[in-house]
Structure formats: C-alpha cells, structure tokens
Amino acid sequence: xxxxxxxxxxxxxxxxxxxxxxxxxxxxxxxxxxxxxxxxxxxxxxxxxxxxxxxxxxxxxxxxxxxxxxxxxxxxxxxxxxxxxxxxxxxxxxxxxxxxxxxxxxxxxxxxxxxxxxxxxxxxxxxxxxxxxxxxxxxxxxxxxxxxxxxxxxxxxxxxxxxxxxxxxxxxxxxxxxxxxxxxxxxxxxxxxxxxxxxxxxxxxxxxxxxxxxxxxx
Amino acid sequence: xxxxxxxxxxxxxxxxxxxxxxxxxxxxxxxxxxxxxxxxxxxxxxxxxxxxxxxxxxxxxxxxxxxxxxxxxxxxxxxxxxxxxxxxxxxxxxxxxxxxxxxxxxxxxxxxxxxxxxxxxxxxxxxxxxxxxxxxxxxxxxxxxxxxxxxxxxxxxxxxxxxxxxxxxxxxxxxxxxxxxxxxxxxxxxxxxxxxxxxxxxxxxxxxxxxxxxxxxx
Numbered sequence: 001x002x003x004x005x006x007x008x009x010x011x012x013x014x015x016x017x018x019x020x021x022x023x024x025x026x027x028x029x030x031x032x033x034x035x036x037x038x039x040x041x042x043x044x045x046x047x048x049x050x051x052x053x054x055x056x057x058x059x060x061x062x063x064x065x066x067x068x069x070x071x072x073x074x075x076x077x078x079x080x081x082x083x084x085x086x087x088x089x090x091x092x093x094x095x096x097x098x099x100x101x102x103x104x105x106x107x108x109x110x111x112x113x114x115x116x117x118x119x120x121x122x123x124x125x126x127x128x129x130x131x132x133x134x135x136x137x138x139x140x141x142x143x144x145x146x147x148x149x150x151x152x153x154x155x156x157x158x159x160x161x162x163x164x165x166x167x168x169x170x171x172x173x174x175x176x177x178x179x180x181x182x183x184x185x186x187x188x189x190x191x192x193x194x195x196x197x198x199x200x201x202x203x204x205x206x207x208x209x210x211x212x213x214x215x216x217x218x
Numbered sequence: 219x220x221x222x223x224x225x226x227x228x229x230x231x232x233x234x235x236x237x238x239x240x241x242x243x244x245x246x247x248x249x250x251x252x253x254x255x256x257x258x259x260x261x262x263x264x265x266x267x268x269x270x271x272x273x274x275x276x277x278x279x280x281x282x283x284x285x286x287x288x289x290x291x292x293x294x295x296x297x298x299x300x301x302x303x304x305x306x307x308x309x310x311x312x313x314x315x316x317x318x319x320x321x322x323x324x325x326x327x328x329x330x331x332x333x334x335x336x337x338x339x340x341x342x343x344x345x346x347x348x349x350x351x352x353x354x355x356x357x358x359x360x361x362x363x364x365x366x367x368x369x370x371x372x373x374x375x376x377x378x379x380x381x382x383x384x385x386x387x388x389x390x391x392x393x394x395x396x397x398x399x400x401x402x403x404x405x406x407x408x409x410x411x412x413x414x415x416x417x418x419x420x421x422x423x424x425x426x427x428x429x430x431x432x433x434x435x436x
Contacts, residue, residue: 064362064366070366095355136353146365148283179365
C-alpha cells in the first residue's frame, strides 16, 4: 500500500456538494492511498475514518469460517464504503471484507472532520442516506437471489451480466461470487456445456447461446 | 386500519432528540394508525412518509413470485422503518413487505416536515444513519445465515431463540421465517424429534433437549 501526500485530494461527487471551506477541511483531514488489485482495504477491525473509492473497483463480500465467500456488492468511482459509516457512529463495523479488484485509489477522511461537515451540509446528509439505502437494497437483492433463485438461474444471470461473452473466471472465483461451492459451479457449467449453452476451457467460460441461457434452456 | 386524530402524537426515542418547536412540527405533520395483527403496513408501492413503530412488533420480509417468504428483521417500539427512508429521498422504495405481527401503533411523518427537521438536527441525522447501518447489518446477517449455514443449524437456532421452550408456530410459519419450503422444515423437525431433541404436535414444537439442539446432536 502506497501513501500519497503531495497532491490535492478530490473525491467526486462529494466535492461538488461542499463549500470552499468544507473542501479545504476535507483536504487537510484526508489521506489518499493507491493500492494494487487484491489488497484488503477494510476487514471489520479497522476504523480509519470514512472511506471513499476515488477510482478503480472494490468488492465487498462475506467469508464463512470455512473460507467460503459471497459478494454483497461492488463500489466504484466516488462511492462511499458503507462499512466505514459505523466508524462515524462509534459502533462496531459491519462484518464484511473490502478488497480491491483492480488497482484502486481510495481516500479516508477523519471521522471528526467528516462529522463536522455532515452536521451542517444537507446535501452530504442526503448522499449518506441514499448510499446506505442503495447498499441495503443491494444486500436485499442478494437475499432474494440466494433464497428464491436456484443456482442454475443465478449462474446463468452471472454469465449474462459480464461485459463480454468470453468470461475470464475460474470456477473458484464464480463460486465466491455466488456464495456456493466450487463443485456446484463446475457441475452446473458442465450441464450448461452439454446443453450447448457454453463452452469451457481453463479459466474461461464462453457463452455460445445467450438466448438459450436467458430462457433457461438447459 | 383505524386512523387516530385526537391525541398528541409521541414517538420515543425520536421525541427526546427534538426541540419544542420541532416536536410541534412533527405533531402537526404526523398521523397515527392503530392496526391489528396481520395488517400489511408497507408494500413497496406506497410512499406515505417516514414510518415509525410506536408500539407492537412488525415483520419486514421478502416474498418470491411463488409466494415463498423470508424474514429480514423485525421492528419494535420507536424503530424507524428503513423502507420509508427511500420516500424521503424521492427514490423507489426497497422491495419488501412490512406487516404487523401484533396489534401495532405506527406513526407516519410527512416527508417535507421530516426533511426540515433532519436538515437541522444532528442527533436526528445520527439516528437515521445508525438505523440504516443497523438494518444493513441485520440483512447481512441473513445473507450469512442462508449462504453459510445449513438449514439444520438455522432451524435449531430459531427454536432456541424463542422466549419459551414451547414454540407456537406452524411448519409453514417457520418456513416463511427461514426462507425455505414447508416440506424442508417438516422433514428436519421429524429428524430432530427422532433424535429426542423436540416433540411435535399440531401448531407447536416443544424443545426437550436444548443443550443437544445447541450442540447439533441430531
């Protein structure tokens, strides 16, 4: 983790909501970090202030005692990490991990400085509430998926939601995304392959019949 | 649903955070309702203001297209309903249902009046953020349970968490609580019964070996 200290710190869209005075308060109480893909940014034991993602993508996920994972949501440019809000409140942080999926720049603002701005700035208050509401909605979506949807539909939707029909991911990574075991993903992918929906090779899944996958034709 | 209009409306603990002026603003922009057990209070299509539970217990849950349910959390005396916060923000409410489990008194405060108070009152802002954080934590707990725990452990913990060793609930109700099918609950309860952990009768489960149930001795 590399600490930056010599640049002006800007966090869109927070900056656009601040007065000049508030912006300089943030600048003098914020620290920017450039981290490489794979770095754990937050682990439920650290309260280092309010955490913002300036650029890059971070994944927020839960891990079981046995090491199984499930993704709750991802944060991107300008997003606030809701886990760090519990630091502001002086309460225990929520139990989840935050890790950088790409090279990522984050900024932490000290709790005291941020609390002073939050108290006076209605737009910042709305940003905080809307962020918490959006993340609550994200996690409710995960509950909906894991409780009400079969793993076949969830795997199909995962494959269809990728930017390209060629998905670079190991069965292990897909399992961690969906909160299931690697064996379950492997079995289901083979089933999709037999049905002519995907082709499989090491570390890659190619969707060859997106319409069939969407329609559940397996 | 019976509307009350002739009483002073008080919502602990919100009231304790308000100035006299704010308290009278709330009073003139709030409506109290007394509802009977089973009433649906919120269904994701209605934005009637910020909803508070004054007394009683309400259950917040999700329902699948096939009618299966899972409980996300319960709200009690003085709790704010986080689904109604999206109304304040002018965004779509979160997709969940809120229903009264007991006879319940709720109060709705108009969005405009509440927004005016929220903007100026730092203690109310903290209450809102801590409520949203607590509910996010609740729903993350549900994800943890449904993804990482077997239904045997979840059913055992459900039975152990009831106030008495005699649990009045149908298999259907327990299934709706845990987000599974009735048949799964019935099968697992029979398995517990064979292991001498519970006895079953119509609409009731009696825990006869709490230590065994806790230790997973089935």
